[in-house]
Amino acid sequence: MLNTNLIRKKRDGGILDSDEWQFLINSYCTGDVTDAQMAAMAMAICINGLTPDEISSLTCEMLASGTRLPRVSDRPRVDKHSTGGLGDKVSLILAPLIACVGCDVPMISGRGLGRTGGTLDKLEAIEGYRASMSIDESSKILKEVGAFIIGADEQIAPADRRLYALRDVTATVESVGLITASILSKKLAASLDALVMDVKVGSGGFMHTRDDAKELAESLVRVGGQSGLPTHAILSDMDQPLGVEASAAIGNAIEVNEAMEVMKQSDASGGENPLLDLTVALSASAVMQAGVFEDLKTADEQLREKLASGHVMERFEQMIRAQGGRLSGPIPLEQRRDYFAETDGCVAKINCPAIGDAIIASGGGRRSGGETLNHRVGIQTHVRIGDVVEKGQLLFSIFDDSDSIASSVQKSPEPWVTMADSPVPANKLILETIPPNTADNPDMT
Incomplete structure (x- = not known):
């Protein structure tokens, strides 16, 4: 086989077989x-x-390019993954939360x-x-803490x-297959029982x-099921940043701060808190698949009790220390500037692409591979x-010592917050659920 021939075949709309995918990934x-x-x-x-x-073939070969993590306990082994979005800091809360219920x-x-x-x-x-x-290091942390987050x-x-x-950095993110x-x-590779x-x-x-x-x-559900990993999917709203009540943090340090606020609060009963509600819904699905609770209602109640008890924040701090982090309080941010509504109205649209691009332009995201980030800029x-x-x-605030984000606000062809004269319905947080597919489970190992 020749690598250029495989690229040409796919360029012309051809279909690569399993041997060709194996050759391509091994060669890479x-x-x-x-x-x-590979960019081509x-x-x-x-x-x-x-x-x-x-x-399925590409997934199999990418998995086979490395090794699997070993089991370190008899506890159920579960995880969650998001396709990513503005203000999505669910993982920071979910990992210690699920660890607190014995997984x-x-x-x-x-x-x-990209922008996420x-x-x-x-x-x-x-x-x-x-x-x-x-x-070996991550396995030790998992055994002692119950959770780690690594790359x-x-x-x-x-x-x-x-x-x-x-x-x-090559505008090739938005591909279902990739x-x-x-x-x-x-x-x-994480050897999970449920995802x-x-x-x-x-x-x-x-x-x-x-x-x-x-x-x-x-x-995702199909390929997960084919590989023996029960996978449940939830479709959730990302036409606006994810946060707490009416507020949503976008950026690196500012999102850590917001996640810690949720883990420190004493009332996790619900209300206007999309970040908490989505985190609990995803966590409940994961632990239910693993057999920790008999029904979603019980899982929801127990998870909210753990959050309100302060145990989740303690477990988060334990995980951070185990991975070398030093956290004594909220992470400092750059200079704050506020922007206010110029008219009365109803919020009809939040310009997520412009907000995401502004974070990247200010150094909070990457424009090319290997860039060092400015973690303290945010919106x-x-x-x-x-x-x-x-x-x-108050509509939104920016945190940036330079004029980069402020310039993005001024140059945006559309406002970051669009107002309507008439009422606008609120977006539904969870749009749909897709249960695990257990039909076929060929061995992909």
């Missing part, structure tokens, strides 16, 4: 396929797509892709936090680690329409779609 790992060639293949995939069989959560996460922030980038806003660890390395799905970085293979190769997927729908994520999001969710919205707003009311 050995260096016989260059980053430039990723673009061809984005344009022409992958068949279900191709997605192991070996979370292999990623960095930012990465869990590892957020955690590295904490001084000393180590996202890269050996299997894929040269042992765990190394093919995905390299391809993930390429996709971020997203499925990337996520599941890491999750399968729950949060597939975002809207302008603040990769899947802008519900149909596209459902296609991705069904792909905080103070309204949600459907809110009634009076003139002079």
Whole structure:
């Protein structure tokens, strides 16, 4: 086989068989396929797509490029993954929360892709936090703490680690096949008993329409089930940043701060808290699949009790210390500037693309591979779609010592918050659920 022939075949709309995918991924790992060639293949995939069989083959080969994490206890082993969106800091809360109800959560996460922030980038806003660890180190933390959050390395799905970085800077993120293979190769390497997927729908994520999001969710559920990993997907709203009450933090340090606020609060009974409600819904699905609770109602109640008790914050701090982090309180942010409503009205739209681009332009996200981030820049919205707003009311705040974000606000062709004269219905948080597919379970190992 020739690498250029495989690229040409996919460029022209052809279908690669399992042997060809094996050759391509093996060659990429050995260096016989260059980053430039793999970037060309990723673009061809984005344009022409992958068949279900191709997605399964690619997932299998990316998993086989590395090793699996060992079991360290007899506790159920579960995880969650999100396709990413503005203000999505669910993982920071979910990992210690699920650990508090007797599960192991070996979370292999990623960095930012496009406009969506990465869990590892957020955690590295904490001084000393180590996202890269050996299997022995992470296994010890899992046994003692019940949770860790690390990145894929040269042992765990190394093919995905390299391809993930390429996709971020070559506009090849939005591919159902590539997203499925990337996520599941890491999750399968974690030797899980159950996985729950949060597939975002809207302008603040990769899947802008519900149909596209459902296609991705069904792909993840199908390939997860084929590989022996029960996978449940939840479609959730991402037409506005995810946060608490009317507020949502977007950025690295500011999102860690917001997640800690949720873990410190004494009332987790519900109300207007989309971040908490989505975290509990995803956690309940994961632990239910693992058999920890008999029904979702009991799981929901027990998880909220753990959050209100303060135990989740304690477990989070324990995990951070175990991974080298030093956390003494909220992480300092850059200078704050506020923006206010110029008229009365109802919030009809929040300009997620402009907000995400502003974070990247200010150094809070990557424009090319290997960039060092400014973790302390951020944006905080103070309204949600459907809110009634009076003139002079606070709409959003920016945290930036330079004029980068302020310039983005001024130059945006559309306002960051669009107002309507008539009432606008609030967005539903959870749009749809897709249960595990247990039909076929061929061995992909």
